[in-house]
Amino acid sequence: xxxxxxxxxxxxxGAGSGERPRLSSKAEPPGSTTSxxxxxxxxxxxxxxxxxxxxxxxxxxxxxxxTFANPWLLNDDPDxxxxxxxxxxxxxxxxxxVNLPERPNGSTGWVRASDVTITQNRYRIVxxxxxxxxxxxxxxxxxxxxxxAIGKDATPTPPGVYYLRVLLKAPDPNTVxxxxxxxxxxxxxxxxxxxxxxxxxxxxxNNDASVLGTSVSNGCVRxxxxxxxxxxxxxxxxxxxxxx
Numbered sequence: 001x002x003x004x005x006x007x008x009x010x011x012x013x014g015a016g017s018g019e020r021p022r023l024s025s026k027a028e029p030p031g032s033t034t035s036x037x038x039x040x041x042x043x044x045x046x047x048x049x050x051x052x053x054x055x056x057x058x059x060x061x062x063x064x065x066x067t068f069a070n071p072w073l074l075n076d077d078p079d080x081x082x083x084x085x086x087x088x089x090x091x092x093x094x095x096x097x098v099n100l101p102e103r104p105n106g107s108t109g110w111v112r113a114s115d116v117t118i119t120q121n122r123y124r125i126v127x128x129x130x131x132x133x134x135x136x137x138x139x140x141x142x143x144x145x146x147x148x149a150i151g152k153d154a155t156p157t158p159p160g161v162y163y164l165r166v167l168l169k170a171p172d173p174n175t176v177x178x179x180x181x182x183x184x185x186x187x188x189x190x191x192x193x194x195x196x197x198x199x200x201x202x203x204x205x206n207n208d209a210s211v212l213g214t215s216v217s218n219g220c221v222r223x224x225x226x227x228x229x230x231x232x233x234x235x236x237x238x239x240x241x242x243x244x
Contacts, residue, residue: 041139043124044088045163045238046098046116053084053116055109059095065109074166085238086111087163087185088118101185103198105160123234125164125203125241127221129157132213134203134223136231144230147213149206149222155190157201157219159244162186164237170205178205178225180232184241188219203241204228 038044054064074080086098089108096116100107123143126135129150136144151157166183173179181204191199205225206212212222221243 038120039122039139041122041124041137043121043238043240044091045119045121045236046086046088046096046111047119047238048084048086048111048115049117050115053111055098055100055111057109059092059097059110061110082166083237085163085165086116087161087238087240091118099161099163099185101165101200103187105158105162105186105189119236119238121236121239123236123239125235125239127157127203127241127243129159129244132215134221134227136235138234143234144227146224146227149211149214149216149220151188151217151219152215155188155218156215157217157221157243158186158189160186162201162241162243164235164239164241165200167232167237169232173205173225174207176207178207178222178228180205180228182228182231182235186241186243191218 048068048070051070053068053070055066055068057065068084070084071081072084074082086100088096089099090097091113094113095110096113096118097108097110100109122139124137126137127148127150128135132147132150134146134148135142162184164182165185168181168183170177170179170181181202183200183202186201188199188201201219203221203223205228206222209224212224
């Protein structure tokens with residue numbers, strides 16, 4: 001599945017049809033923190049606290065390279081607002097380096113610390129492509145582990161470090177998307193567009209459990225419907241996703 005992050009066209013799902021998933025807000029982010037000594041498994045999430053977030057190429061750049069709207073609108077619908085979150089890569093005094101949800105994968109930028117709220121997150125997702133397996137960690141403990149379907153040879157799931165950007169609930173849980181879908185910050189390396197969107201990758205359920213453990217999608221990660229449903233009540237936006 002490729003979740004088109006702004007228009008949310010579930011792109012890399014492969015065959016299947018159905019009404020696109022809608023916003024869901026089951027999971028809530030953890031509380032803010034000022035701690036500077038963190039366990040190795042804890043990541044930091046930056047949530048924009050200003051309506052227009054300026055992003056700079058470096059912490060010394062004289063002008064922003066681009067601006068992100070906060071909240072951003074799903075399908076450009078003013079009734080479907082999504083909080084603007086980033087996975088933090090580095091902190092340096094009054095500046096925060098964040099992973100950006102844009103091409104090329106791995107893009108980063110700097111934002112003013114005063115323009116974001118930093119929170120701790122003890123969860124992380126690891127997708128092992130060769131093993132066709134997803135493992136979700138709560139700290140050092142395994143919360144969930146199960147087989148997944150990944151991209152086929154022509155449209156592989158791109159390795160990299162991403163984060164959960166949006167959570168969607170499917171109007172019909174019996175389509176290829178299953179009941180829920182997470183849109184990630186990454187993009188397909190093969191598909192530059194899909195269903196009118198930019199080819200963002202995602203993690204979602206399925207309507208055919210027999211494909212789990214195989215390479216059949218256009219770049220998405222498909223997991224069990226029971227698994228994805230469980231995660232939606234736990235994982236906050238900004239949770240890191242390591243694919244490799």
